[in-house]
Amino acid sequence: MRALLLIDIQNDFLPGGALAVAEGDQIIPIVNTLQEQFELVVATQDWHPSDHKSFASKHEGKEPFEMTELLGLPQVLWPDHCLQGTTGADFDPTLETKKIEAIFRKGTNPEIDSYSGFYDNGRLKSTGLADYLRGKGVRQLYLAGLAADYCVYYSAKDALDEGFETFVLEDAIRAISQEGYATARRDILERGGKIIHSSELL
Ligand code: VGL
Ligand code: ZN
Numbered sequence: 001m002r003a004l005l006l007i008d009i010q011n012d013f014l015p016g017g018a019l020a021v022a023e024g025d026q027i028i029p030i031v032n033t034l035q036e037q038f039e040l041v042v043a044t045q046d047w048h049p050s051d052h053k054s055f056a057s058k059h060e061g062k063e064p065f066e067m068t069e070l071l072g073l074p075q076v077l078w079p080d081h082c083l084q085g086t087t088g089a090d091f092d093p094t095l096e097t098k099k100i101e102a103i104f105r106k107g108t109n110p111e112i113d114s115y116s117g118f119y120d121n122g123r124l125k126s127t128g129l130a131d132y133l134r135g136k137g138v139r140q141l142y143l144a145g146l147a148a149d150y151c152v153y154y155s156a157k158d159a160l161d162e163g164f165e166t167f168v169l170e171d172a173i174r175a176i177s178q179e180g181y182a183t184a185r186r187d188i189l190e191r192g193g194k195i196i197h198s199s200e201l202l
Pocket of ligand 1: 008147
């Protein structure tokens, strides 16, 4: 059994959003078509409280994209984004959502960031995604969404750690930083992940 995991296809990560990923909107028609090829589609949603410490606005004298530390981990400071209950946190209205059976929210703990759909960055808490997928009999996990160098990358690493055969759909992701994604891509391949084009899916 295979599943498609849609990562953070939310207004704030799309052009015009608070933390826009260049060309992020271009993945949506691809993702909508892809969903037809899967029996199970699951999504993640970045879902921050307004006092989230990944926000530069919560650190005196810091600007977005500067570095700090949270609970001993290096942390990029972001513009305020994906605030719980706001339009920025909603899925893009052109994203097909009828097939999404479950939505795993992350980033709710204000003390730590949470890139992966499986665990927060400090592995303090699980979202339950791995057990959910195993419970559905999923062995192969296909990833699409935003951003390729953060939430897609961290989700791919955890998927591999959790024993899923992991495929990143390279035409259905976009990165915040191209260099960041180049490094992430090498790491995913080294860890045994596969990077494919959606046209290779049967
Ligand atoms: C993401 C930065 C901060 C992502 C989420 O979805 O890749 N990136 N929060
Ligand atoms: Zn976030």
